[in-house]
Amino acid sequence: MPDNRGVGRRTVSRAEKVLRAAFPRGAWLDLRMRVPELDDCAGGQSWGLERTVRAEVITGLLLGAFEPVPGCFPAVRIRGAKITGHLDLMGATISHALICEGCWFEQPPRFVEATTKTIRIVTSRLPAMNCARMRTEGLLNLYGSVIEGLLRLDQAHITGEIFMMATHVGSGTGEAIAAKGLTVDGDMQCIDGFTAHGPINLRAARITGRLSFSKAVLDAPGSDQHDRSGLHLSLLQAAELDLRAAQPIIGGVRLSNARVGTLDDDPAVWPRRIWLNGFTYDSIQGRRAPVTERLQWLRRDTLGYRPQPYEQLAAFYRRSGRDEDARQVLLAKQRHRRTTLHAPGRIFGQLLDWTVGYGYRPWLAAIWLAALLATGTAVFATYRPHVIPGGPAPPFNPFTYTLDLLIPIGAFGLRAAFAPVGAAQWLADALIAAGWILATAVIAGITRTIRRD
Secondary structure: OOOOOOOOOOOOOHHHHHHHHHHHHOOEEEOOOOOHHHHOHHHHHHOOHHHEEEHHHHHHHHOOOOOOOOOOOOEEEEEOOEEEOOOEOOOOEOOOEEEEEOOEEOOOOEOOOOEEOOEEEEOOEEOOEEOOOOEEOOEEEOOOOEEOOOEEOOOOEEOOEEEOOOOEEOOOOOOOEEOOOOEEOOOEEOOOOOEEEOOEEOOOOEEEEEEEOOOOEEEOOOOOOOOOOOEEOOOOEEEEEEEOOOOOOEOOEEOOOOEEEEEEEOHHHOOOOEEOOOOEEEEEEEOOOOHHHHHHHHHOEOOOOOHHHHHHHHHHHHHOOOHHHHHHHHHHHHHHHHOOOOHHHHHHHHHHHHHHHHHOOOHHHHHHHHHHHHHHHHHHHHOOOEEOOOOOOOOOOHHHHHHHHHOOOOOOOOOOOEEOOOHHHHHHHHHHHHHHHHHHHHHHHHHHHHHHO
16 A cells, blocks of 8 residues: 555645655656756646646655665655645754756745755746745755745855855845845855846845855846845845846945955946945955046945945055055045035135145145245246345345245244235235145144044
């Protein structure tokens, strides 16, 4: 008499009998027709009884409804099947692998709070999949599958790797992947044709290896409105983050307080809205973008001016030996900060920018000094000041006299010995004022640089 445990009262089909015989030995149940059009799981709903396996049969086998075969490793291995009913393994402890290739699922599989071995559902079609709080000792492989709705991985723990090359997830009407608090002791590969139609939420996820969206399509239209994001990576921890998507990302990217070792990206694919405050990284790889392009990246931050993203980028440039790029980033930080100040602060900031570039362009002070010296020398050589009566006067030199006016302390004594008249007097007063302004700007710029950077 056949063993019908876990399969209900319905007569066991031929395909299910073959699966029951194959499972203890880990052998395949292959129901494919070897004709591409007939094996396309997009049309799996129309497959007949000869290719149908009830989910309750699979559940029963995974939960122990079989006779062990000594020396063999049981596993569910199915190709080209129509899986009907609800594959519900909530809370179960499963010691056998589940491998489905080219299958069509009538209802979303549920592995909530289950403990499993490797789950490999590839080139298949599923309405959704719920793996919240699942613990998998092995791989979660969804290569080439189409998940029409939500893939839920909240607080799941995968001790191997998540592999979703060429996988399509989401319908565009809600989240594509919900994976808050996900832990992966390896890589999470959403690559080479991976497509998400809807937001991906990986808030507070921990990926010990590489989180990659290389050559992926991330499409979450409208998600960058009302402070929502299409790719939510806040509080993420990962050894590497690869954002070299196949095309510009549609939907905001949130990286607030995320921490990665290496950022591998292409600034050209970043969306219009991003959140970068608190995002830290040790290095940047990928296309070496000019610093001006990186500054445009920082200016997209939806929170407006925040010092940390600028300081983080400048620190990376310094570690890379690109000191000039670091100074340019810090100068851009001060210019952005200036837009947040009241009128007096903006005026003083503009003065610092024009004169010394906030201390990051001290050579500007030399240019101003040279221009003022040239102007004063030319004017006072033509309109020589009169000697001030009351004592001997040193020999007059228009260059030295101009320099004496520019230096606030009047180091050469010519300022007290000679007095210009007419329009030259106005120039002398302007040079004295300019000297004080230039000295104040230099001191303020240097002090700001030392104190802040």
